[in-house]
Amino acid sequence: MGHSANGNGSGPLKFLIYGRTGWIGGLLGKICESQGIDYTYGSGRLENRTSLENDIATIKPTHVFNAAGVTGRPNVDWCESHKVETIRTNVVGTLTLADVCRDKGLVMINYATGCIFEYDDKHPLGSGIGFKEEDTPNFTGSYYSKTKAMVEDLLKNYENVCTLRVRMPISSDLNNPRNFITKIARYEKVVNIPNSMTILDELLPISIEMAKRNLTGIWNFTNPGVVSHNEILEMYRDYINPNFTWKNFNLEEQAKVIVAPRSNNEMDGAKLKKEFPELLSIKESLIKYVFKPNQKTTAA
Numbered sequence: 001m002g003h004s005a006n007g008n009g010s011g012p013l014k015f016l017i018y019g020r021t022g023w024i025g026g027l028l029g030k031i032c033e034s035q036g037i038d039y040t041y042g043s044g045r046l047e048n049r050t051s052l053e054n055d056i057a058t059i060k061p062t063h064v065f066n067a068a069g070v071t072g073r074p075n076v077d078w079c080e081s082h083k084v085e086t087i088r089t090n091v092v093g094t095l096t097l098a099d100v101c102r103d104k105g106l107v108m109i110n111y112a113t114g115c116i117f118e119y120d121d122k123h124p125l126g127s128g129i130g131f132k133e134e135d136t137p138n139f140t141g142s143y144y145s146k147t148k149a150m151v152e153d154l155l156k157n158y159e160n161v162c163t164l165r166v167r168m169p170i171s172s173d174l175n176n177p178r179n180f181i182t183k184i185a186r187y188e189k190v191v192n193i194p195n196s197m198t199i200l201d202e203l204l205p206i207s208i209e210m211a212k213r214n215l216t217g218i219w220n221f222t223n224p225g226v227v228s229h230n231e232i233l234e235m236y237r238d239y240i241n242p243n244f245t246w247k248n249f250n251l252e253e254q255a256k257v258i259v260a261p262r263s264n265n266e267m268d269g270a271k272l273k274k275e276f277p278e279l280l281s282i283k284e285s286l287i288k289y290v291f292k293p294n295q296k297t298t299a300a
């Protein structure tokens with residue numbers, strides 16, 4: 001699905017990015033620099049319509065990227081006790097930006113989440129049957145996910161929005177505490193469940209290409225296939241630290257150390273793969289973009 005009306009038409013690209021201080025927003029700026037794409041970070045707050053209109057009037061972007069959102073610190077459990085703040089940015093803010101962009105004829109690339117699904121009878125763990133773009137979210141166990149699912153449903157009505165369902169993002173920066181690999185390597189105990197995940201080093205450049213193609217609609221924005229916690233930690237041991245060990249625990253034990261349940265799922269990657277046939281499977285992408293560039297052992 002492509003969107004025709006777009007800001008400056010066929011002139012040079014100019015990206016307006018929200019989320020300057022954030023993980024994904026920061027990486028997007030670096031990619032634009034490396035690709036020689038003109039970009040500016042938005043200074044407005046998402047829930048303040050006038051500030052967004054001012055940004056657009058000043059910057060005159062061809063595309064808007066929304067990598068702003070509250071994810072909670074140290075984790076999404078924060079949202080359970082900060083519901084209004086979560087609604088303000090993730091619901092009111094995201095919808096306001098989408099609405100302003102629509103008014104101005106601009107495509108908005110929205111970094112959303114795939115943590116709105118959990119394995120169920122029709123998509124059992126290990127079956128290889130993933131959730132498709134058109135499936136209705138079935139995971140509202142955390143307030144963060146609940147609001148993200150609500151917004152996704154509303155954003156479906158905005159023909160200018162490209163919703164990218166990111167999951168358990170991973171980057172080649174293994175020192176970043178937000179990186180899923182770094183997180184699980186530092187936990188005292190980890191569950192072991194196969195999941196779909198997003199390798200940012202491979203997928204964020206693809207999101208820029210999606211903007212260039214003016215793609216809109218919902219996209220499962222994960223590498224095809226699944227990988228489990230233990231499979232990742234085995235790679236970590238083989239490529240990074242041969243002495244690395246870890247302990248597993250089950251979901252019931254995990255529930256005692258977190259406030260809100262977490263989603264585990266497989267996303268169907270066929271739509272993105274069809275648009276970008278070069279897209280690597282999750283395990284290939286982990287090795288190419290994360291473990292090989294960081295390799296410290298000779299064993300693997």
Ligand SMILES: NC(=O)c1ccc[n+]([C@@H]2O[C@H](COP(=O)([O-])OP(=O)(O)OC[C@H]3O[C@@H](n4cnc5c(N)ncnc54)[C@H](OP(=O)(O)O)[C@@H]3O)[C@@H](O)[C@H]2O)c1
Nearest residue numbers: 019020021022023024045046067068069089111112113166
């Ligand atoms: N990291 C994950 O595990 C993950 C997984 C799936 C999806 N996502 C989604 O991807 C998006 C980006 O994630 P991230 O990990 O890069 O987040 P992040 O590191 O927490 O950064 C969030 C960014 O949003 C900005 N922000 C927050 N509230 C704002 C508001 N009301 N107006 C304008 N800017 C605001 C923050 O700026 P200030 O510091 O100025 O507030 C910050 O720059 C989020 O929507 C998130 O839900 C993330």
